[in-house]
Structures are given as C-alpha cells and as structure tokens.
Amino acid sequence: MAEVVLKKVVKRFGNVEIIHAVDLDIRDGEFVVFVGPSGCGKSTLLRLIAGLEDISDGDLMIGGKRVNSFSPKERGISMVFQSYALYPHMTVYENMAFGLELAKSSKEEIRKAVEQAADILELTPLLDRLPKNLSGGQRQRVAIGRAIVREPKVFLFDEPLSNLDAALRVQMRIEIAKLHKDMGVTMIYVTHDQVEAMTLADKIVVLNAGNVEQVGHPLELYHNPRNLFVAGFIGSPRMNFIETTVDSATGDTVTMGLPGGGRAVAKVDGARVKSGQKVTLGIRPEHIVLEPAESMVTGKIDVIEQLGEAYLLHVRLADRSLVTAKIPGDAPQKEGDEVTLGFDGALCHVFDEKGSAVPRIIAAQAA
Amino acid sequence: MAMSAKSSELTRARVRSAWLFLSPMLVVLALVAGWPLVRTIYFSFTDATLSNLSDYDFIGFANFIEYYEGEWYGVIVDPDWWRAVYNTIWFTVVSVGLELILGMIVALTLNAAFPGRGMLRAAILIPWAIPTIVSAQMWGWMLHDQFGVLNAILMGIGIISQPVAWTASPDTALWAVVMVDVWKTTPFMALLILAALQMLPSDCYEAARVDGINPIKVFFKVTLPLIRPALMVAIIFRALDALRIFDLIYVLTSNSRDTASMSVYARQQLVDFQQVGYGSAASTLLFLIIALLIIVTLMVGRVRLGEDPR
Numbered sequence: 259m260a261e262v263v264l265k266k267v268v269k270r271f272g273n274v275e276i277i278h279a280v281d282l283d284i285r286d287g288e289f290v291v292f293v294g295p296s297g298c299g300k301s302t303l304l305r306l307i308a309g310l311e312d313i314s315d316g317d318l319m320i321g322g323k324r325v326n327s328f329s330p331k332e333r334g335i336s337m338v339f340q341s342y343a344l345y346p347h348m349t350v351y352e353n354m355a356f357g358l359e360l361a362k363s364s365k366e367e368i369r370k371a372v373e374q375a376a377d378i379l380e381l382t383p384l385l386d387r388l389p390k391n392l393s394g395g396q397r398q399r400v401a402i403g404r405a406i407v408r409e410p411k412v413f414l415f416d417e418p419l420s421n422l423d424a425a426l427r428v429q430m431r432i433e434i435a436k437l438h439k440d441m442g443v444t445m446i447y448v449t450h451d452q453v454e455a456m457t458l459a460d461k462i463v464v465l466n467a468g469n470v471e472q473v474g475h476p477l478e479l480y481h482n483p484r485n486l487f488v489a490g491f492i493g494s495p496r497m498n499f500i501e502t503t504v505d506s507a508t509g510d511t512v513t514m515g516l517p518g519g520g521r522a523v524a525k526v527d528g529a530r531v532k533s534g535q536k537v538t539l540g541i542r543p544e545h546i547v548l549e550p551a552e553s554m555v556t557g558k559i560d561v562i563e564q565l566g567e568a569y570l571l572h573v574r575l576a577d578r579s580l581v582t583a584k585i586p587g588d589a590p591q592k593e594g595d596e597v598t599l600g601f602d603g604a605l606c607h608v609f610d611e612k613g614s615a616v617p618r619i620i621a622a623q624a625a
Numbered sequence: 626m627a628m629s630a631k632s633s634e635l636t637r638a639r640v641r642s643a644w645l646f647l648s649p650m651l652v653v654l655a656l657v658a659g660w661p662l663v664r665t666i667y668f669s670f671t672d673a674t675l676s677n678l679s680d681y682d683f684i685g686f687a688n689f690i691e692y693y694e695g696e697w698y699g700v701i702v703d704p705d706w707w708r709a710v711y712n713t714i715w716f717t718v719v720s721v722g723l724e725l726i727l728g729m730i731v732a733l734t735l736n737a738a739f740p741g742r743g744m745l746r747a748a749i750l751i752p753w754a755i756p757t758i759v760s761a762q763m764w765g766w767m768l769h770d771q772f773g774v775l776n777a778i779l780m781g782i783g784i785i786s787q788p789v790a791w792t793a794s795p796d797t798a799l800w801a802v803v804m805v806d807v808w809k810t811t812p813f814m815a816l817l818i819l820a821a822l823q824m825l826p827s828d829c830y831e832a833a834r835v836d837g838i839n840p841i842k843v844f845f846k847v848t849l850p851l852i853r854p855a856l857m858v859a860i861i862f863r864a865l866d867a868l869r870i871f872d873l874i875y876v877l878t879s880n881s882r883d884t885a886s887m888s889v890y891a892r893q894q895l896v897d898f899q900q901v902g903y904g905s906a907a908s909t910l911l912f913l914i915i916a917l918l919i920i921v922t923l924m925v926g927r928v929r930l931g932e933d934p935r
Contacts, residue, residue, distance in 0.1 A: 310831055331837025343828035347850045356846070357836030408836065 260321045260334065260411035260444045261286045262307060268315035269299075269306055269468075276302050278468045279316065284446065284461070289438050291455040292448045293491070294465035300448045301416055303465065307446060308337050308414050321411060334411035338418045342401040344389040350376075351385040354404045375403040378437070395426040402437070415447040419454065431457060452492055456480070464488050486613035489540050495570060497607070498546075498581045500539045500555075507531045510619040512608055514539055518576030520555030524606035526616040531608070537616075540607035543570065546583035551600030557581065558596055562589050573597060662912070668905035675899040688906035700906050708882060709890040710914065716799060716874075716886065717867040720806045721860060727807065728814030728859075735815065736822045746819075753812040761876035764805045768792050768877070795883040802874055802884055806867070814859055821855030822848070861922060868915045887911040 262284040269277035277299050284290050292300040305311045307318060309330035317324050325333045336357075344353050354372045376382045379399045389397055398418055405413060415434070419427045435458055438445050449455055455462050456476045464471040464479065464487070472484045476492075483489035489497045502514045505521070507528040514522045514537065522539050531537060557573040560580065569589040573581045583599055591597065608616040632640075669688055673681035690699035700706050735746055752760065767774050770790040779785045791801045825848065833843045849856075871888035878884040880893055891911060895904030 308835060310834060329837060330835040335835065337832070337835045339828050339832060341826070341828045343826070343832035345829055345832075345847055346826070347847075356833075357838060404832075404836075 261288075261319075262412055262444060262446070263319040264307075264316065265319070266316035267303075267306060267313055267318060269302055269311065270314040275314075276468050277306065280468075280470055282463065282470065282473065284444060286444055287442050289435075289445045289447065289458055289460045290463060291459035291461070292446065292463045292465055293450065293452060293455040294471075295491070296450060297467075298465040299468040300450075300465045304337075304414055304416055304446060304448045307412070308335055309333050310337075335414055336405035336408045336410035336412075337414040337416065338398070338401045338405050340417040340420050342389070342397045342421075344397060344400055344404075346389055349386050349388055350381060350392070350400050350403075353389070353400055354407050357404060357408055371407045371409075372403075375406040378406065378440075379403045379433075394422050395430060398422065398430060399433075402434075406437075406441075411443065413441075413443055413445040415445065417449055418447075419449070419451070427451075427454075434458065452494060456492075462492075464491060466491075482615070482618060483540075483607065484615055486538060486540075486609050486615075489607055489609070489615070493542055495543050495582050495584065497540045497542050499609075500541075500575075500579065500581065502537060502539055504531050504533050504535045504537055506533050511603070512537075512616070514608075516555040516575070517579065518556055520553075522553040522555075522601075522606055523603040524553070524608050525604045525619045526606070526608045527619065530616045531610065536611050538609040538613070540609060541581075541601050541605065543582040543584040545605040546581075546585075546599045546601050548583070548585060548597060549600050550598050551602065553603050553606065554598055554600040555581070556596060556598045559591055559593050562591065562593055564589060571597065573599060665905045665908050665912075668901055669909045671902045671905075673901040673905075675895065675901050678901065681902065684902070688903050689910070700903065700910060705882060705885070706887075706890055706907060706910075709885045709887045712799060712884060713868055713870065713886040713888075714918075716803060716806075716870060717864055720803045720810075721863045721867055723803070723807045724811050724814045724863060725856070725860065727811045728818050731811065731815035732818035732822055735819050746816075749812045749815065751812075752809050753816075755809070757809065757872045758876060760809055761805065761873045764801075764808075765792065765877050768801055792877050793881070798878050798881060798884045802877055805877065806870070806873055809873075810863060810866075814863060817855065817859040817862075818852065821852040824855075825851055857922075861919060864922065865915065865919065868918065869911070887914070 262282075264280050264282040266279045266281060267277060268275060268279055280303065292303060294300045302311065306313050307320075309325075309328060313326050318326055320333055320335070330337070345356065348356060351372055354375060355368050358368045358371060372385075373382070376385055379402060381396070381399055381403055384392060384396060384400075389400065392400065398421075401418070418434070419430050422430060431454055434447075438458075447454070447458060459476050461473060462476050462479055463473050466487050471491075472479060472488045474482075479488060479492045483492060483497075486499070490499070500516060500522075502516060502522070505513045505515055507513075509528050510525055512524045512526050512528050512531055514524070516522055516539070522541075524539065555575060557575040559571055560574045561572040563570040563572070568584050568586045571583045571585065571589070571591070573583060575581060581599060604619075607618065610616060668681075670683055670685060671681040672684050672687075686699075688699060690697065690701045692698075731749065735742060735749070755763075766772070768791040770776065770788045770793065773788075773791070775791065776785070776788040780788070789797060791797050829847060830843065833847060838846075869888050870886050871892065874884050874886050874889055875892075880889065880897070885893070887907070888911065891904050891907040893904075894900050894907055898904075
C-alpha cells in the first residue's frame with residue numbers, strides 16, 4: 259500500500275508561490291509521469307514528495323499516512339537524480355551499500371541486497387569500479403541500483419535520462435519500464451521529454467506554471483486535451499492552431515471559415531459555441547492529408563523537412579500563419595508550390611476564447 | 626595527451642613555445658631562489674664571517690661536525706640546535722593541527738547559507754591580512770605581563786591571582802606563540818577548506834539525505850574523503866610556513882632558547898655571532914629537514930600534486 263495523495267499542496271519560496279494548490283491521486287503501483295516545460299514546477303513537486311523541500315501548505319499522504327514532517331527516509335521513498343549523484347570516491351558496490359549500512363544489521367544482508375540489484379541491472383562485473391570509470395548509462399544504472407536496494411515504497415526519478423545520448427535513452431527507457439513491471443512499486447517520473455512520458459506512463463500529469471493542466475492516460479491526453487496548453491504540449495510536431503470564428507454551430511457539427519477561403523467542419527459539441535464566436539481550431543500535423551476534403555485549406559509551401567519515413571510541410575496560409583503537415587514517404591513537392599491540405603472533421607479540436615476544449619463527439623478512438 | 630614516438634610538428638611547436646614562455650620565470654627563480662640556496666650551501670663549507678665575506682677558507686664538514694682535541698663540535702652536536710629543531714616541529718604540529726580543526730569548523734559554518742555570509746567571509750580574513758610584525762607586536766602588548774590586557778581580564782574574573790609572563794615563562798612562551806599563530810592563520814586555512822567545500826557536488830548530499838544517512842557519517846564518509854586532496858595541500862602550505870617560522874617568535878620572545886625555532890637559531894649564528902659559515906650550515910640543515918618532512922608528508926598523504934581534479 260503506497261498510494262501517494264496530494265491535497266492542496268502549495269510551495270512558496272519567500273513570497274513567490276511556485277506550486278499552486280496541487281491535488282493529485284497516485285494509486286499503488288502506478289507509473290506517473292510529470293511533464294511540462296522548464297520552470298513549470300515539475301521538479302519542485304517531485305522534491306516536495308521526496309522531502310527535499312518543505313511543503314508550505316496542504317497535505318502529502320503516502321500509504322495513507324500524512325508525511326509532511328517526515329524525512330525522506332521515513333517516507334519510504336528513494337530517488338534517482340538527473341546527475342546520477344554517485345559518490346565519486348566510492349566503488350559501485352560501496353555506492354549501493356552506503357545507504358544500507360545504517361538500516362541493515364549484517365554485512366551478509368547488505369551483500370545479498372546489493373548483489374541482487376546488481377544482477378537485475380547487469381552491474382555485477384562493474385561492482386569494484388569507481389564512477390569515473392563508468393559510462394553515462396552505467397552510472398545511471400548504478401544510481402537506479404542504489405535506489406532499488408533500499409526497497410522503497412515509492413520510486414522517484416528526476417529527469418534520469420536527460421544526460422544520456424539518444425540511443426542509450428531509448429534503451430534505458432525500456433529498462434525502466436521493465437523494472438516497473440517487475441517490481442510493481444509506485445513510480446513518479448519527471449521529464450520534459452514527451453516521448454518518455456507517452457511511452458512510460460500509466461498516467462501523465464501535465465504541469466504549467468505550478469498548476470496541473472490535465473491528468474490522464476497518455477492517449478486520453480493525446481486525443482482529448484482539455485485545453486490549448488495540453489494540446490500544444492502533447493504531440494510532436496505540435497498541433498496546428500488556426501484562429502478563426504464560428505460560421506454555424508449545430509448539434510454535433512461546428513463549421514468555421516479558414517484563411518484563403520477554406521473551411522473546417524469539426525465534429526464537436528455544437529451547443530458549446532455560438533456562430534460568430536472567436537475560436538481556435540486545432541489539427542495535428544499527422545492528421546492532415548494532401549487531398550481535398552470536406553475540411554480543407556490551401557497555402558504555399560514555405561519549408562520542407564525530410565525525416566526519412568515522412569516529411570514535414572510547413573505551409574504558409576493566406577493570413578501568413580503557418581500550418582505543418584506530416585505526410586508519409588518522400589516529398590514530391592518543391593518549396594513555393596501551392597498545396598491543398600485536407601483533414602477529417604472528426605479529428606479536429608476546437609478551443610473557445612479561454613483556451614478550453616469544446617468536447618469532441620467522436621472521442622478518443624484508441625483509449 | 627599521449628605523445629607518439631615521433632611527435633608531430635604541431636606538438637614540437639607547442640613544446641618550443643612552452644619553453645619560451647617558461648624561460649623568464651626560470652631565470653628569475655634561478656636568481657632569487659637557486660643562487661642564494663647554492664651560495665648558502667657553499668658558505669656552509671667555509672669559515673666565512675659577516676665582517677669580512679670575501680676572506681674565507683674551506684673547512685669541509687667542520688661546521689656540521691668536527692672532532693677536535695677529544696671533543697665534538699659543529700651544528701649537529703649543538704644541543705641548542707636540537708632544541709630549536711624540537712621547538713620548530715612541536716610548534717608546527719600543534720599550530721597546524723589546531724588551525725586545521727578550527728579552520729574546518731569555520732569553513733563548515735561559512736559554507737552554510739545564512740544572511741550576512743559574504744560580510745562574515747570578508748571579516749574573518751582580517752587577521753590574515755595584518756602583517757605578521759604588526760600582529761605580533763599587538764599580541765606582544767596584549768600578552769605583556771604588567772600592562773597586558775589578557776592578564777587584566779583573567780585577573781579581573783579571578784582565573785589567575787597574579788600576572789603571568791606569557792611570553793617569558795618557559796611553560797607558556799611556546800603556547801603563546803602557537804596561540805597567536807593560530808589566531809592569524811586559521812582564516813587562511815578556513816578559506817582554503819571553504820573553497821574545497823564549495824567544489825563538492827551538492828547532489829551527493831541530496832542523495833545522502835534521501836538515503837537517510839546521518840550528517841556526521843556523511844561528513845566522515847563523504848565530505849572528508851572528497852576534500853582530502855585540498856586538505857593535504859593546505860596542510861603542506863601551512864607546514865612549510867610553520868617550519869621556517871621566524872618573525873612571530875622573534876618579535877614575541879626574541880632569542881629565548883625556550884622558543885627559538887631553526888630560523889631564529891640560524892639568524893642568531895649568522896647575524897648576532899657573525900658566523901656566516903656556521904649559520905649557513907644551520908640553514909642548510911633547515912632546508913634538508915623541511916625537504917625531508919614534506920617528502921614524507923606527501924608520501925604518507927598519497928598526494929599527487931599533479932593530480933587532476935575530478
């Protein structure tokens with residue numbers, strides 16, 4: 259039993275409030291990822307849970323107990339840092355055993371715990387090495403090993419893969435996912451990398467400027483972002499936003515004019531908007547096709563980016579705004595060509611003036 | 626940088642310019658350090674006197690040790706010299722030891738974040754900034770047996786019943802010197818240690834906090850091993866200074882046999898007794914003793930001065 263519950267948790271540094279009354283429910287054994295842009299407070303929130311920072315207001319419960327005044331150790335957490343935070347003068351073995359020396363009585367027990375963790379993380383041949391003689395990936399594995407041996411109730415990761423190169427990052431991501439499956443403990447993971455968030459999380463918490471913008475399953479966030487911020491943050495390349503006004507709104511259809519004479523027929527709740535209202539249309543680059551459709555807009559190609567498996571067309575519309583389309587294959591077009599971008603109304607998102615999403619009629623297909 | 630057997634032209638050009646840039650310093654070093662050293666060693670084998678430095682004869686090792694008419698003469702058999710060696714080493718061990726412990730405490734305090742830390746860091750350096758002659762004279766007055774403020778205070782609060790001659794009494798003279806030296810150089814030690822502390826990776830301490838390791842254990846198992854190279858450098862710096870101490874002892878206690886250091890002894894022979902040859906022999910021994918002690922310290926401390934910081 260190690261669910262983590264935050265109730266109106268506030269963090270102030272002096273007079274500046276960094277975290278604004280965050281409520282959060284994390285179930286036992288869940289893998290939760292905090293994402294957000296730099297400075298959104300995701301690391302601070304993690305440090306509040308870890309006990310490295312004092313909670314200014316509100317309650318933090320771990321396993322049903324209020325732990326605001328508990329030390330990190332009493333909270334039963336362990337943490338993996340971005341910089342690994344290994345003790346540079348200790349061998350891999352000593353690094354992993356150091357935290358156990360007080361808690362466990364016998365040397366034999368410590369040896370067993372360390373060897374077991376080393377086995378899981380394939381560190382056994384490295385136990386006598388110093389951190390400076392390890393690669394980045396190995397160091398991070400030692401840091402994870404040091405966290406494992408303590409048998410924590412809650413595992414905290416603070417951007418653990420940020421210092422690794424791309425290939426290692428993918429490999430470690432898979433290892434962490436496997437570790438979570440094998441250990442079944444609650445894990446809280448902070449990252450600014452949305453691929454890590456999408457692939458690892460049971461539940462993503464999107465943070466912005468110290469507020470929780472949305473909490474949900476990764477695909478729920480992808481298909482039904484609650485507001486402009488989440489819509490723009492989840493998905494790469496980011497969702498296109500086109501400012502427009504509502505032409506007509508009926509039961510399940512909202513029609514909007516687009517720059518250069520195009521139009522969009524979105525399958526969203528028509529009762530939520532009126533004709534003439536200013537809205538923002540959202541359409542993901544991967545949902546655009548190069549054929550005329552019921553919803554379409556024309557423009558001139560500004561830049562083409564070839565990715566190999568697909569290409570990105572950055573298209574300048576009549577009002578000078580840019581729309582990005584992601585099309586499979588190699589680009590036959592040239593920069594400067596006129597193109598027609600078509601899209602399915604069922605895949606459109608509409609946001610009102612405050613940035614809140616108008617509920618979609620055909621919700622998350624895959625959720 | 627690994628040098629291949631056949632070094633490239635670029636490497637050779639670099640080595641050439643390195644020597645070019647080094648040469649002025651090597652010349653200056655040879656003039657101000659090398660030449661006096663060589664001359665001192667040279668004079669130690671002569672019977673030169675201060676009154677006439679151009680007229681001397683070689684007398685071999687007679688200044689160091691000589692058997693003459695059934696008796697041994699020379700620096701090596703002079704009990705005053707060995708007393709000076711003992712005084713110097715005792716002073717070095719005690720004062721550097723105290724400075725290390727106090728400096729560590731001050732550095733750990735200054736390393737914590739609190740308002741006014743910058744001011745305090747500057748203020749603590751004041752004793753170090755005062756010239757030794759001035760602070761020695763100042764302490765000389767404070768320790769004065771009749772008019773000194775220290776006796777006045779201690780008698781005022783009833784700790785002593787009559788004035789103590791701090792710098793004259795054999796029991797307290799060397800301690801008085803140690804106290805003044807500790808007062809003066811603890812800030813230097815603290816600053817060196819503070820610089821080392823500030824280089825420490827802060828994330829290790831957070832990791833230790835998460836693991837719930839108690840702060841005393843963290844200090845001995847993490848902080849001390851990590852700042853050990855810096856500590857060794859600080860200790861060697863201070864030990865070098867302390868082993869050739871002269872000014873403080875000379876001002877506080879002049880030529881007293883109870884406090885004379887090796888340098889005071891050498892100066893006395895050279896200047897007061899005008900025996901340049903004999904004094905040079907003492908200086909040469911002083912040089913050898915310091916060199917030996919530093920080599921031993923380096924080996925025991927396993928310090929490699931060329932070691933790269935992590």
